[in-house]
Amino acid sequence: NAGVTQTPKFQVLKTGQSMTLQCAQDMNHNSMYWYRQDPGMGLRLIYYSASEGTTDKGEVPNGYNVSRLNKREFSLRLESAAPSQTSVYFCASSYRQGSEKLFFGSGTQLSVL
């Protein structure tokens, strides 16, 4: 049982480049999330998908877009990367949206030069 799988694990971009972070879960969860974690800080929610076919903005959505491709997959896209988007990105899933424990992937370390 793989849980939540994220790719890639590391990525270096130049300012203005675009890329998509991939996330898949095999726990039949309905809800999926994208967070970013900056050094010495807690996680901040970028976007979430309460169920297949829906997406909503979180605390820090600017500069990002998401796609809930199907129940298993939830991708995060940076259209024009900026140095301020240098961070570690985590995907998570839960059985349902709301006050419920989340299961996290191992993260993507992104550097934008």
Next chain:
Amino acid sequence: GESVGLHLPTLSVQEGDNSIINCAYSNSASDYFIWYKQESGKGPQFIIDIRSNMDKRQGQRVTVLLNKTVKHLSLQIAATQPGDSAVYFCAESSPDSNYQLIWGAGTKLIIKP
């Protein structure tokens, strides 16, 4: 101790002793609280959660205490082991956050041999 959204404090504990990690929250409407452990280079891992209709909940070697009067949450780890070294995060959710988790900055737990 820690307040949601501020600096990263450090707690050093002798191996075998009990550890107590504290978390203060400010939203009296918060009704769900959760603790995560994050080891270096990994995603957060669920430890234990508690809802506001409870004061105490126990797991394996861990206990969470909730004091709603003073808006304080604590995580107690019994007989601390080297494998407990990590950053510990508390998070809360409420109707105000659309039941999305709001994360604290974390507490780094260091185990002394």
